[in-house]
Amino acid sequence: MTVKKIVGTNITSPKGFKAAGMHCGIKHKKKDLALLVSDVPAAVAGVFTTNAVQAAPLKVTKEVVYNTKKMQAVIVNSGNANACTGKQGLLDAQAMQQLAAERLNIDPSLVGVASTGVIGEIMKLAPIVQGLPKMEPKQDLESAIDFAQAILTTDTVMKNTQYSTEIDGKEVIIAGTAKGSGMIEPNMATMLGFITTDANIESEHLQAALSHITDITFNSITVDGDTSTNDTVLVMANGLAGNESLTPVHPEWSKFTEALHLVAQDLAKAIAKDGEGATKLIEVEVTGAENDVEARKIAKTVVGSPLVKTAVFGCDANWGRIIAAVGYSGAKVNVEAITIQIGGTTMVENGEPIPFSEEKLIQILKQHEVKIDVSVGVGEGHGHAWGCDLTYDYVQINASYRS
Incomplete structure (x- = not known):
């Protein structure tokens, strides 16, 4: 089995992933709060904006990616970037991490935080406090769509893709959802990308693969030359496919990296195509x-x-x-x-x-x-x-x- 694109993309298609999205009140009407959850702690890799000004959620999420090296959930909001908000912004990002951990009954060190929206406005936590208890992450298409919609800002369309391959006789699925439309000049950009896979791989090797692939996908798009403060791509690999642990010397390593590359490339091209006001x-x-x-x-x-x-x-x-x-x-x-x-x-x-x-x-x-x-x-x-x-x-x- 070679790498195959799957029609009907779904961020929760890989085994053991659930998602949710809702309108909690950060924005006026549209969905603005999302959760992505793995049944078990997953190996994690991340790439982040190179802007010297980095939003509070990035600081929280980097701790998880680089220190814990495992992630079980990520909480995402749109409508407020929680960037350039000083000490209060960091406290608010940490509060979002804690609230999500309590809602899911997991350790806060396993929760990533991502925010997108207006820079320089203090985060309104009350809508999140009120909305989180109502969220029920599920492994179905409707919940995946809710998640994809809740992370959007000026995007005109959702951005989803999914591929499967066979490794050690086991089906491995890699799925991705992203948002991004303006301030897109990666290394990176105002974009958020979330990739899930049930592949069995350690964080070290996952990070190496993502870093290389980012250079030829997310770092090869541009809308307007502006680099934002919040940009994040996360890959969570929970191992539930049951393959032998993937390393660069695994005989089917190239199948995994090809599928990950295709997911990242599809999302990058979708972001470029949906540039603000773009027609081509x-x-x-x-x-x-x-x-x-x-x-x-x-x-x-x-x-x-x-x-x-x-x-x-x-x-x-x-x-x-x-x-x-x-x-x-x-x-x-x-x-x-x-x-x-x-x-x-x-x-x-x-x-x-x-x-x-x-x-x-x-x-x-x-x-x-x-x-x-x-x-x-x-x-x-x-x-x-x-x-x-x-x-x-x-x-x-x-x-x-x-x-």
Whole structure:
């Protein structure tokens, strides 16, 4: 059995996971409080924002990931980031951890906390205190949907995916749910990602796999170049599939990492596609770079260029903006070997423009997904990045975010 995508995604599909989501009153109407729970303590791995300003929930969750190295539950709220809230913010994040632990009758050191929303506002704990006792985490699709909805902010759609594979003769499932729409410039971004798996793997090896995969997925998307304060991706692996413990020398290690990579890539692309006000997903693939890191650097520079993003929005086949972004990326390029294609149509070959049909390119740029290929003629490096167009609606959404 190879890695297989599962239709009808569900964060609780891996054995032993339950979820819940509800409206408790942090936001006016929409769901705003969520729980994700494993039947048993799970190995955990996490990656977090590189912003020097980090929200209180990250400090609490990092303690669990790096010190306890096991996680049994995570409590998530939307509507308030609990960021830049000083000592009170940390006390509130710790209170959320304690409240969730008491509700689930588990040790607080096994509970992660994640928050997303407006920065600089003190968390309202009363709605959480009142809402938590009403939450009944369950292992069904409705509860998984409730969870996925409760973590959203300006997102227009839920973001879910799921894959399965067979390891040691046991079915292993990896499922993921994420949110993210604006302030998306990972390393990381205003995004939260939660991945569950019933694979048997120690935290050390899970962390190594996630850290590598993050570089080529979540850290290869951009919406607007802003890095937020709360961004977190967590993977919980509870071992209930019953496979032998996975390590890099396990003969089927690659099956697990491939499935984890696909889950992370699906979620990353869904976030890029749902950028605030976006109408198109832009994918940039770079070949011929000095190495893979340089290739991703070029790809991310191109997809993050406001001029490239607006050209795609306006269906303008302005390849000059693409080659300019390649040039200022800071990566090594051979100008006389640069080749650029949009939607398979070559516009620049070996550094020189070649004739192309404007009418054909306009039709390509009208599609909901636009692919840009760039070759820079230096080496064997290869990389991808994903982003979205920049629209009038992006300005409107962010001009009135707090109101």
